[in-house]
Amino acid sequence: MTTVNRQVRLAKRPVGRPDDSTWEITSEPIPEPSDGEFTVKVDYVSLDPAMRGWLDDVKSYVPPVAIGEVMRTHAVGRVVASKNAKFPEGQLVSGQFGVQEYALSDGRGALAVDESLAPAPTWLGALGFPGMTAYFGLTDVGRLEKGDTVLISGAAGAVGSIAGQIAKLKGATVIGVAGGPEKCAWLTEDLGFDAAIDYKSESVGKALRAAAPDGIDIYFDNVGGEILDAALARLRKNARVALCGAISGYNATDPQPGPSRYLSLLVNRASMTGFIVFDYLDRFPEGMEAMSEWIRAGEIVTREQVETGGVEAFGRTLNLLFDGANTGKLVLKIS
Numbered sequence: 001m002t003t004v005n006r007q008v009r010l011a012k013r014p015v016g017r018p019d020d021s022t023w024e025i026t027s028e029p030i031p032e033p034s035d036g037e038f039t040v041k042v043d044y045v046s047l048d049p050a051m052r053g054w055l056d057d058v059k060s061y062v063p064p065v066a067i068g069e070v071m072r073t074h075a076v077g078r079v080v081a082s083k084n085a086k087f088p089e090g091q092l093v094s095g096q097f098g099v100q101e102y103a104l105s106d107g108r109g110a111l112a113v114d115e116s117l118a119p120a121p122t123w124l125g126a127l128g129f130p131g132m133t134a135y136f137g138l139t140d141v142g143r144l145e146k147g148d149t150v151l152i153s154g155a156a157g158a159v160g161s162i163a164g165q166i167a168k169l170k171g172a173t174v175i176g177v178a179g180g181p182e183k184c185a186w187l188t189e190d191l192g193f194d195a196a197i198d199y200k201s202e203s204v205g206k207a208l209r210a211a212a213p214d215g216i217d218i219y220f221d222n223v224g225g226e227i228l229d230a231a232l233a234r235l236r237k238n239a240r241v242a243l244c245g246a247i248s249g250y251n252a253t254d255p256q257p258g259p260s261r262y263l264s265l266l267v268n269r270a271s272m273t274g275f276i277v278f279d280y281l282d283r284f285p286e287g288m289e290a291m292s293e294w295i296r297a298g299e300i301v302t303r304e305q306v307e308t309g310g311v312e313a314f315g316r317t318l319n320l321l322f323d324g325a326n327t328g329k330l331v332l333k334i335s
């Protein structure tokens, strides 16, 4: 049995898109648990667009990852040694274990994973932060109501694909924006979206006028940029924009222009609210219960794209998000 733990550490802060020089692979002995701790053998790590922001030395909702620090991420793995009765050896757990093969945890923020409900990677997707982001972003920030017309960008991704399905389950008309015909077909044929707009081959503004002639009540924004402007131009009175993310600008080296159609918020007495899923931690039991029920009943399609290659593949796998090369939740198999 190996005694070595290989890890991905931040070597250098990237300017623009991260590349090989951003990361360093290091090795150290597998950590041994002290009282109250356990050691996890990491099976899968989560790849998230937000990771790009954590690499910049700027004030944000969490401190930046420090140079030399193991890259922060949520992961799922199995307990291989334990001095914590809540997490015995053999238990599958999720937690913020970092991009490494083995992690030490004191149990804070860790969750025992119920493999009978869904396989391990789903606990980083629909049953993890992306699923909770979709749930609270729509129901709380978007104040979703039956009969609403909802527009979702990044619709074929981890958050967007779940958000669209929740909106359908709650009686909304749902339009997704995604890149490419395969993603758009998946949205309408497999996930039940009412319409899908391929922003790479058609004008979002024009397609949106056709798909939502009376405008939209909610825009769940995952991408920012020009698609945000097209959405603002179609708001209805009292519309809500849930500002979840703006991936179109995450690797930009110049300041990004603000939305030029923002006066639509005034004209339509609309609101645009940014949110961070971590602020809903105390309400996660509510979101997890709803999501578990939908999964159990087969009412939500969950999809993960599992990449292989272990820690060495982390850098190139992360960049798949910025290339739009993932459908559903992107995860990397570590062991």
Ligand SMILES: NC(=O)c1ccc[n+]([C@@H]2O[C@H](COP(=O)([O-])OP(=O)(O)OC[C@H]3O[C@@H](n4cnc5c(N)ncnc54)[C@H](OP(=O)(O)O)[C@@H]3O)[C@@H](O)[C@H]2O)c1
Pocket: 047, 048, 049, 050, 129, 130, 133, 154, 155, 156, 157, 158, 159, 160, 177, 178, 179, 180, 183, 222, 223, 243, 244, 245, 246, 247, 248, 249, 275, 276, 277, 278, 320, 321, 322, 323, 324, 325, 326, 327, 328, 329, 330
């Ligand atoms: N506020 C929060 O607490 C919170 C929590 C989790 C995630 N988020 C945000 O939610 C968004 C989605 O995250 P996710 O984990 O679900 O990622 P994801 O949607 O699974 O993956 C990213 C997707 O973004 C799209 N994309 C990339 N570059 C783009 C561009 N220039 N213009 C338009 N679309 C682009 C790509 O899809 P296409 O092929 O369709 O282009 C890509 O597949 C991100 O902005 C993320 O930061 C926020």
